[in-house]
Amino acid sequence: MYRKKLLVTCFRLPVTGNRKLITHMKENRLSLRFLRWFCPPALYEGIEGDLLEQYEYDVEQVGAQKANRRLVWNVLKFFRPGIFLRNRFSNQLINTMMWGNYMKVAARNIQKRKFYSFINAFGLSIGLAFCMLITLYIQDEKEFDQFHANKNQVYRIEEKSFDTWRHDAADPYRKSAWIQTGLAPTLKEELPEVAAATRFNEGNRVIFRYGDKVFTESVAYVDKDFFTMFSFPLLQGSAERIFMDKLEVVITPAIATKYFGDEDPIGKTIEIDNNGKQSFTVTGIIEAPPAQSSLTYAILLPQENRNYYERNMTNWGNFGTPTFVQLRANSDLAAFKTNLDKVIDKHMSAMLERWRKETTVPIPPDVKMLEYEFTVLPQIHLKKEVSWEKVSDPQYAFILGGIALLIMLIACINYISLSLTTSAARRVEVGVRKVVGAQRNQLLYQFSFESLLLAMSSLVIGFGLVVLFLSSFNEFTNKAIELTLPKAFQLLSIGLAFTLITGLLAGSYPSWFLSRFKPALVLKGGFTSRLQAGFTKPLVVLQFALSAFLIICSVMMFRQMRFITTKDLGYNKEQILVIPTQAGWTEESDRVVEQFRTRAQQESQIVSVSGTSSSFSQGYSRYGFKVKGEQKSAYVYAADPNYIPTLGIQLLEGRNFDPAIAADSDVVIVNEALVKDMKWTDPLNEYYNWREDSVGMGSRVIGVVKDYHFLSLEQNFEPMFLSMDKNNVGYLTTLLVKVGADVTAGLDRVKSIWKELYPDKPFDYTFLDEDVAKQYASYKRWMSIMGLATGFAILISCLGLFGLAGINAVNRTKEIGIRKVMGADMQTIFILLNKQFIVLAVLAFAMAAPLSWWFITKWYMKDFTFQVPLSWDLFALSMGAGLLLALATVSYHAIKAALINPAETLKYE
Amino acid sequence: MSKEFLGEFEELVLTMAGILQEEAYGNAIVSEIKQRVGRDVNLSAVHVTLYRLEDKGFVKSKMGGATNQRGGRRKRIFTVTNAGLAMLRNMKEARMDLWKLIPQLKMVIV
16 A cells, blocks of 8 residues: 555656756755765665655655755754764774774883883873963963852942043043942942942051050951842851941951950950051951952951041042942843943032043043943953952963963974884884784774873873972962862863863874875885984974974063063162051151151161151052143152162252251152153252142252152153152151161161060061062063973973984984994084984074064063063074074984994894 | 564564565655554664664665656665564564463453
């Protein structure tokens, strides 16, 4: 019955149907091509025929469109192991039988060539270790701030306003997370979508006193909502009741033990001195923030305790308070933005209009004076355009990844070139295997298996290296990554992926090359023992170019760092102690300086004592003002008459401040940059009207100092002046004490004087030269990372080169023997063997030099205004060193080969 | 061969191949199963099963002649081998033997 029906169907589909079929088929060519791709050729026709028959039937029954869809679906259903693995079935059967043999041969090979196996495994394991470390780094970056339950509803508010300091038409805005103190309460009150809001000012130093324990502590000022918005666990106290009162403090367990020991801290009162002493009650213990938190704190105080809080609450022109808000679930962010604009209109429009009129830098009319933007909590960490304590440049991950990739590449090249050059030894094996019946596929499997085996053992070593070097890696990258068990497993699986990829990548070309040998040619013995693996030379060049690139970069970084650390800054930074007066921003501070100076005069170990508003690298004040209708700005440091001599600053013209002259409280000493900025020709007869004094002429200039680097060397000399004007510049809040040549004795002396004068104040000190060096800490870190990577890269590529040179020498043993018999001396042979490596190395350097030059100027040097000049000798030096290293590496084999008695090598002939 | 077992689906396909004789190819078997057992089966599943049966030696296949239909593609015709027939018979008999052991139900008329 069926047969009849079928026949009818067949007849019902005459030639026209076939034509229709062909037109429809065009659409389905792709699916059929897919079928042809995976389907074993032997089965293809029958399957395709069945599919087409079904298709014809479907066209008749359900129409072309649906039939097309069914066809595609049917083809997909054929994509199953029973079909696409069918033609490989026989191979697989044998392969599984051969595993044992492969394993044995691989092990024998590794054993036979211990040294090459070591080079390969060493390179690969270091490469893998680097890759895994970078993975950890990237993972850590991604996990930042992810632990907050409300992370997707908490936003940081940012200010976006016209930047009057920087005149950049392309991007005239300044973005900052520091906004007005009054904004957080206003937003919470006026905007319905804001569920909670907190301000967060971290890093304010106040003095803590409990019993006889007196320390300076860094506190964070927050609001009540802080405890509910963020997921920092409260160990004691309840989030609802904390900070009902202004005089409360919440501390971390570490602080609690520091002051209270084993006692229960809750309910204890502690005296906090922040421009006036007050007693605070401990009402909560909060867990210390994890390393992956953008917010850090040790002690939390209510915002209301900040200095000038009341004044700042009403002053919409004071930007100094980072603010976080939590929006209600499903809030419309666009609506939130418009609401923020409305808040600006309501509270700040008058002020902003006034600013626009007052500023002398013309602000384009389409530029808004002020806008608020916001960033969701987990993205804060990588938003580098807004400065934040723990912000990180995503570029770092790329650079670290790039370094890892370079090392991996160098190690892979080692593997490839070594297996190619040693392939001569395995030629006979390949020949015999083929004769016995191995197919090319099988040989490919075998050699890939060998490289995978090597890569796997490298993975084990590499993982060990990761565990070993994690702490130093943390130090280099300024992280606190810990290898927990789940993390280790995750890392191992990622490492496994890396291993498989590199094992296959590095193994593919050699196995392809090895399996290509024709058995008849190989077994006949027509080959000489030399092997022409032409592909190795470009590989070696590439490898050396990569190493050279790293060498040049790290030498450049090293030079720049040396330049920075040894550059004459224009003042004497040695033997100077920097001590905060701990008396707040008051006249009391000035008195501390005076007292200390008087007391120190009797001491032989203390050379001089001076006071200033802030030491270098510990912040600065910068004033902007109009002089004769022109916008000017200058940095200012409060100083006293001892300032210039203590720091050894060179006075070019005029005189220093004189304590005997009362009028000196209103004079300034300026630097050369300021003179140039003001276009003065005779600065000593000028007045500097920095207070925009409309009556007087401003401050008289009494001296000009030579430019010195009060800013980091990333910046140029900027206009700066020194003043003793207490009311406008401020008080001497920092002591600069220069001690004698015996620094430790001097420090002890200073300490005992401090204890004697101010027994109730903590003695916090730093050394000026260390402070200055700290500015370059991140550069120094990068230099060490680069140096380390370079070291490994050189080591790996030199090992590879060493191996290659060895093979090369062995390949030419007979030639050398004959040459020696003919009368060649050692020098000739030495040159003969090394010539090609030198050529390759020079070629590599020629490639690497422009690349590294581009990289170093584009990425590294641009950060510094004061740069060590890029000169030819850098390249010459790096190249010389590289060549020497390469030469030293290959020479061992060359000398060994040249020293062999020719009788030894030729007697077998 | 007696150690080889056939799965239920394999047995079905093998039986259909036996029924269809020289018309036993993928599509025809699918339709035949639909026709006779009322079961919708997958073309690809039938193909894979046929190949498996071929591996086991229960069917052999050859390409039929080219026709104008099916885009001019030839059919792969499967024929049941003696081993296949013997297998089918064994299975049927084994099953019948077992069936006889089940106590037959008697109709009770009230």
